[in-house]
Amino acid sequence: MTPADTRIAVVGAGLAGMTVAGLLQRAGFPVAVYEQAPFFARIGAGIILSANAIKVLRRLDLEAKLVATAIAPAAFVSRAWDTGATTYRLDFDVEAEARFGAPFLNVHRADLHKVLETALTPGSLHFGHSLVGLEQRADHMRLTFGSGQTAVADIVIGADGIRSVVREFLFGAEPPRYTGRIAQRAIFPTGRILGGPIDDCTKWWGEDRHILSYFMTSRRDEVYLMGAVPAPPWEHEETSRPGSRDDFIAAFAHFHPDLRRILEAAQEVNIWPICDRPRNDTWSTGNVVLMGDACHAVRPYMAAGGVSAIEDAAILARCIARFGSPAEAFRCYEATRIPRVAEVQRISIENSWMHHDAAVDWFFGYDACSAPLTEPR
Ligand SMILES: Cc1cc2nc3c(=O)[nH]c(=O)nc-3n(C[C@H](O)[C@H](O)[C@H](O)COP(=O)(O)OP(=O)(O)OC[C@H]3O[C@@H](n4cnc5c(N)ncnc54)[C@H](O)[C@@H]3O)c2cc1C
Structure with missing residues (x-):
């Protein structure tokens, strides 16, 4: 060969x-x-x-x-859905780049x-x-x-x-095996978020669901949200379809206000079945x-x-x-x-x-x- x-x-x-x-x-x-x-x-x-x-x-x-x-986000942060307490934080500083041998990029x-x-x-x-x-x-x-x-x-x-x-x-x-959850995804301009600045990359952990929020450019001008929530079997032909902003907000209505103010800024939402093998x-x-x-x-x-x-x-x-x-x-x-x-x-x-x-x-x-x-x- x-x-x-x-x-x-x-x-x-x-x-x-x-x-x-x-x-x-x-x-x-x-x-x-x-x-x-x-x-x-x-x-x-x-x-x-x-x-x-x-x-x-x-x-x-x-x-x-x-x-x-x-x-290159400043850190990855895990927070509890209710209290907002930080349960884990990994800073992506110079020391981390040397430790892992490269930067982390979103x-x-x-x-x-x-x-x-x-x-x-x-x-x-x-x-x-x-x-x-x-x-x-x-x-x-x-x-x-x-x-x-x-x-x-x-x-x-x-x-x-x-x-x-x-x-x-x-x-x-x-x-593929449907996992009983869908992903709700939204991208929108940072300027739509009311209140002060938000963290670069946070995962909010709930009891039966979670949601991730992060910037995708160094200008920090676009935010990406991805929530994973329980849902009935996916019966659509397509592997992604338009979702509802109201459903997205409702799914995380009981989460901490720091998350809710980001979520409120969402406009168009798409949903995907979460599958694995x-x-x-x-x-x-x-x-x-x-x-x-x-x-x-x-x-x-x-x-x-x-x-x-x-x-x-x-x-x-x-x-x-x-x-x-x-x-x-x-x-x-x-x-x-x-x-x-x-x-x-x-x-x-x-x-x-x-x-x-x-x-x-x-x-x-x-x-x-x-x-x-x-x-x-
Ligand atoms: C909601 C969500 C969030 C995720 N977030 C992350 C993350 O943050 N980090 C991470 O590492 N992973 C993440 N993943 C997983 C990641 O997206 C996949 O693991 C990754 O895309 C797999 O790459 P792949 O090249 O194997 O397959 P794919 O990216 O699916 O690429 C397959 C390609 O093959 C083409 N193709 C399909 N059938 C044919 C055919 N018959 N002939 C020719 N071409 C064909 C498709 O059009 C496609 O371009 C996420 C997944 C989901 C669903």
Whole structure:
């Protein structure tokens, strides 16, 4: 498996797909990325990128661009829904940056995508390519897209998210698991909030619900709110739909006034079903391998799904570059990633991360670009 003659097809241009494609291209592999969407839409949502993700994106020379686009929040603060008491605080100061090896950045997802796109070889990202067929031919894989177009590759990486079609080809159709909660999301200008300044990044913990509020730009001019609340089974076709501002405010009406005054500023609200997948320890078959939400979708309660997808990218790229065969590469990738991701899955189900004093170095201090690979047995 020499880089130049190993053609790699990445299905899905999300965080996982874009990062692995950029890293493999830098290692000399010809990589094509196939994305179903006709272009990147400006989805109304933010994302928290912890230091362990930034250390990977740094390898793509994206750190400075992200710092210019995103906000490095002063701290992450956990507060009790009723008293407003701080139950945990992690300051992101110079000491923390040295301790974890990179800054923490909160960013608008669309801005993150724009930055990630700059890491790819021009012409290697193909929009409007929705994978509908995947076949093993004598010595290559053949991909078929909804448009009727086809492509060939030696390795196929399924980075196509929680409803992965590549996963379906490997293991059959299996819908994601609805967790009994929806996410209510809103983005609005900071100027709409009455009263004094607000903190950069706060998670408010209730008994059966929580809500996160943070800025997404260093100008602190846009606020992102994401509440997770119990809800009946999701019976809509779409995976996101308009919600109601009144319902959002009502869901947190009993919370502390510091939160309520931020919530009152919300305008448009969107709702999403919160889904995950049970742990599954098979991430590859033959020349096809999964990464990110396609193989380990988690509940968004640790802000670690996207970060884990970025870590996957670093480990998978290293394994493909190091081993002579896809089988060996994928065994090493699985052996290295599965135990760590399993811990992220466990904590995300528990929804306990940084609620109270927490040991966080194992997660934030990790550098997927230099951490030891686990030799497959
Ligand atoms: C409410 C909420 C908040 C979250 N907050 C955070 C956070 O703060 N920090 C964090 O790290 N994570 C967070 N996450 C999790 C994070 O969003 C996901 O884990 C992450 O997006 C997974 O990246 P991915 O690249 O694997 O999949 P995706 O981002 O879903 O990307 C998959 C891509 O594949 C494409 N695709 C799908 N099917 C096909 C097909 N057939 N053919 C071609 N292309 C296809 C899709 O269009 C998409 O572009 C949150 C999730 C939710 C729901």
